[in-house]
Amino acid sequence: MSTNVLEDVSFTIEPGQCLAVLGNNGVGKSTLLKCINRICSIQAGSIYIDGKDAYKMKNKILAQNVAYVSQKSENSNMTVFDTILLGRKPYIDWDITAEDRQIVSDLIDQMGLNEYTLRDVSTLSGGEAQIVMLARALAQQPKVLLLDEPTSNLDLRNQHEVLKIIRNLAETNEICVALVIHDLNLAIQYCDRFLLLKDANVYSNGGIETITSESIGSVYGIEVEIIEHKNKKLIISNNY
Ligand SMILES: Nc1ncnc2c1ncn2[C@@H]1O[C@H](COP(=O)(O)OP(=O)(O)OP(=O)(O)O)[C@@H](O)[C@H]1O
Ligand SMILES: [Mg+2]
Structure with missing residues (x-):
């Protein structure tokens, strides 16, 4: 007999919002x-994107709407430029256009990847490759951006740089972002909605007011204290 990974999970993300999906390892x-x-x-259930059933969309249409960066890195022997260009695939009918190339070049600039353009992705460090995969997803110009632990391999500066880019993009391009992240302090700094999962269900779903020592304590099974620092919440573990 198999058990369901998730049950009764229901939530919406509005354009421009950045939702943090939070919960313990293995929760789903x-x-x-x-x-x-x-x-x-x-x-069971359904997923709607801009009013349309995601499960009834053709693959190409789904890829024009949703971009996803997985938690596990992919092996690729392609160059950084070609890898990011792959993000344009849902829009390419016959030939790559000048616009496709321009979108890729702009992303390379924006993400600070200029010195890696012609390197094979397989030769990059974990963090460099993670930024390339994010750039590929952004090249898709999606309505919904799904990021599974997008900062897990990044140094402190890049964690903030990447989350700033994601947050700005969400707001300026009205993208719905859902990202999984284990660093709660980064989550509360850059996300504005929080979906807390526990025991295959939604524990809570809402704005920053749902992030309390009770909710975090209950979901993660650890005692935390939430203090105010420069008008921002800061989560500190009491288990030390
Ligand atoms: N392909 C699979 N076959 C069997 N079980 C799976 C498979 N993929 C995931 N699971 C199980 O489903 C549950 C949820 O896994 P999932 O990867 O969604 O967790 P997660 O919340 O992302 O965890 P983490 O924080 O460790 O990444 C886990 O118990 C996992 O073992
Ligand atoms: Mg995971």
């Missing part, structure tokens, strides 16, 4: 993102 965060992108399939 990656599975949730994969269901939205149809890498995993749902046994």
